[in-house]
Amino acid sequence: MSEFFLVNGGKKLKGEIEISSAKNALLPIISASLMTSGDVLLKNCPRLTDLENLLEIIRELGGIAEFRGSDIFINAKDVSPKLVSKELTQKIRASIFILGPLLARFKEASIYMPGGCNIGTRGIDLHIVGLKKLGVSIKQEGETIKCKRSGLQGTKIYLSLPSVGATENLMMAAALANGTTTIINAAREPEIIDLANFIKSLGGKVLGAGTGTIYIHGVKELGTAEYRPISDRIITGTYLAACAIAGGEITLKNINSEYLSAMIKVLLQTNCEVLTYSDLSRESRVNLIAHDRDAGYFHEKHYKNYIKIRSPRNLRPISFIETKPYPGFPTDVQPQFGAMLAFAKGASVIKETLFENRFAYADELIKFGANLSYKGQEMIINGKKMLNPAKVAAKDLRGGAALTIAALGIDGESIIEDVHHIDRGYYKIENDLKALGAEIKRVRA
Numbered sequence: 001m002s003e004f005f006l007v008n009g010g011k012k013l014k015g016e017i018e019i020s021s022a023k024n025a026l027l028p029i030i031s032a033s034l035m036t037s038g039d040v041l042l043k044n045c046p047r048l049t050d051l052e053n054l055l056e057i058i059r060e061l062g063g064i065a066e067f068r069g070s071d072i073f074i075n076a077k078d079v080s081p082k083l084v085s086k087e088l089t090q091k092i093r094a095s096i097f098i099l100g101p102l103l104a105r106f107k108e109a110s111i112y113m114p115g116g117c118n119i120g121t122r123g124i125d126l127h128i129v130g131l132k133k134l135g136v137s138i139k140q141e142g143e144t145i146k147c148k149r150s151g152l153q154g155t156k157i158y159l160s161l162p163s164v165g166a167t168e169n170l171m172m173a174a175a176l177a178n179g180t181t182t183i184i185n186a187a188r189e190p191e192i193i194d195l196a197n198f199i200k201s202l203g204g205k206v207l208g209a210g211t212g213t214i215y216i217h218g219v220k221e222l223g224t225a226e227y228r229p230i231s232d233r234i235i236t237g238t239y240l241a242a243c244a245i246a247g248g249e250i251t252l253k254n255i256n257s258e259y260l261s262a263m264i265k266v267l268l269q270t271n272c273e274v275l276t277y278s279d280l281s282r283e284s285r286v287n288l289i290a291h292d293r294d295a296g297y298f299h300e301k302h303y304k305n306y307i308k309i310r311s312p313r314n315l316r317p318i319s320f321i322e323t324k325p326y327p328g329f330p331t332d333v334q335p336q337f338g339a340m341l342a343f344a345k346g347a348s349v350i351k352e353t354l355f356e357n358r359f360a361y362a363d364e365l366i367k368f369g370a371n372l373s374y375k376g377q378e379m380i381i382n383g384k385k386m387l388n389p390a391k392v393a394a395k396d397l398r399g400g401a402a403l404t405i406a407a408l409g410i411d412g413e414s415i416i417e418d419v420h421h422i423d424r425g426y427y428k429i430e431n432d433l434k435a436l437g438a439e440i441k442r443v444r445a
Contacts, residue, residue: 001444003419005404005430008439009389010411012248012313015436016306017239019254020046020070022232023425024332025191028168029198029229030054030074031097034063035104035175036202037077038224044254045072045229046427049420053092060084061098081106086143089114096124096165099147100172103136108148126166130157134173134181154179154218162187162325167214168195174216175204183214189326190259194230201225233259235426237333238401240309241340242433244272245409247313250436253306260307262329266337269318270344273310313409317346317383323353335361335402342370343409344383351378361399364392368406368414386411393417397425404429408438 021044030051033040045051047067055072058065061084063076081102089095089112102109114124128138128145134157136149154177159166164187172195174181186192188210196209202225205217231254240260243250244267257264257276264274318341323331331354341348342365352358359374366372369388372381389412394400400422407414416422419442422429430440 002417003442003444005407005416005419006441006443007404007407007414007416008412009246009408009414011246011408011437011439013243013246013250013408013436013438014248016251016253017432017435019231019236019252020044020427021229022191022194022234023048023050024232024234025194025229026051026072027054027094028097028172028191028195029227030058030065030072031094031101032172032175032195032198032202033074034058034061034076034079034098034101035172036222036224038075038222040074040224041226042072042074043226043228044070048423048425048427050092050094050424053088054094057084057088057095057098060088081109083110083144084112086112096127097169097172099127099131099145100169103131103147103149104152104173104176107150108146110144110146113143113145124165126159126161126163127169130159130166130170130183131173133157134170134177136173152177152218154181154216156182156184159183159185161185162212164189164192164325167192171195171199171206171214171216174218175199175206175222176220177216177218179218181216181218183216184212186212186214187325188212190230190233190256198225198227198229201227230259231255234330234332234398236260236307237263237330238336238405238426239432239436240267240274240307241333241336242405242408243309243436244270244311244315244340245343245405246438247311247409248437249308249310251306251308255305255307257307262327263333263337266318266321266329267309270315270340271312272315275308276306313343313385315340315344315383317341317344317348317381320349320351322351331355331358332398334358335399336405338362338379338381339365339402339406341381342368342372342383342387342406343385345385346383348381348383349378350381353377360395361402364395364399364403365406367392368410388412389414391415391417394419394421397421401426401429404433404440408433408440
């Protein structure tokens with residue numbers, strides 16, 4: 001049975017919602033739970049299909065892995081490093097994350113080549129090179145990667161690119177290795193810091209996360225943990241762009257605005273007003289809290305971890321946006337901001353430097369009447385204030401989210417098909433958007 005979104009756009013957004021823990025933080029953290037035989041409880045987790053699939057992989061390996069309300073409980077005591085089914089592995093690219101933890105704990109591990117969104121070539125060569133440096137013997141037989149080791153020995157690993165996935169996988173593999181592992185040119189994303197903090201909560205030793213050099217001092221075993229991962233900065237960026245498109249004023253809670261600096265910079269240039277608690281003078285903070293409390297949609301206990309955006313729906317274009325590794329502009333919100341700039345009168349240019357198929361949403365955006373063209377790494381958008389309702393289809397996760405929020409700014413009824421892509425990274429996105437005043441519903445056909 002297929003599902004689609006029916007969006008009646010043209011409604012300004014207003015209200016507040018709380019952002020859940022980040023998918024991109026949870027995927028490696030869930031995988032890292034394989035390194036211990038103790039209980040792990042992860043808090044404030046959305047029921048995303050990618051997370052459900054990763055938990056199913058742990059169950060197929062022999063572990064306990066399940067949602068308990070909004071938490072995830074994992075016990076990997078009885079896990080064995082057997083080959084997980086090809087069908088399950090290829091549902092989710094993050095299946096590659098089980099290699100590091102399994103090799104840390106066991107002498108072998110095998111996996112089918114992982115799947116995921118078709119947004120471009122995302123080779124796992126950096127994972128493989130790093131694991132070999134730690135002492136792992138690896139060979140590929142058809143679609144299967146087979147790994148064996150006698151012992152993992154700490155070493156220096158230089159990454160030719162600051163790959164987030166490779167950094168995370170190698171951090172996990174090194175957590176139980178002999179001696180110290182140094183990862184040079186490591187990724188600096190907030191999710192790297194979060195994984196390091198989770199490993200430390202289990203009793204591991206990680207230093208330097210968030211910088212270009214990470215040190216992992218191997219320990220003999222890891223213990224139990226109750227942990228709350230960071231909030232999802234990509235979902236936050238999506239909803240900020242949604243408000244910019246639709247107009248209005250929204251507040252997003254449970255976020256760290258320091259992780260959003262690249263997005264905030266762009267939003268301010270588009271004529272939106274963006275406020276975080278740290279932006280305000282003491283007097284303004286007091287007045288803002290009082291104003292929002294009187295309005296009935298803000299709770300004082302959350303005021304230090306929030307971001308507010310006000311949009312006049314009179315957006316300015318951006319001369320140039322280029323996606324880069326953190327702290328640069330994130331590729332995972334490029335489609336959402338591309339959709340936003342389709343409503344900004346004038347010419348904007350986006351350069352995508354990370355994934356060659358990230359512009360797959362553009363052809364669907366054109367069906368809304370967007371005036372844009374793209375070739376190679378660059379897209380030129382000649383924005384205009386009004387687009388037209390249409391039927392479009394999600395091609396991947398972030399592109400699907402971009403089309404959904406674009407429909408919010410269009411007067412009339414639009415349809416977004418193939419929303420299963422969106423469900424990989426947003427838990428019932430329609431409910432969040434409805435809570436902010438959007439008119440959207442999921443339809444099963």
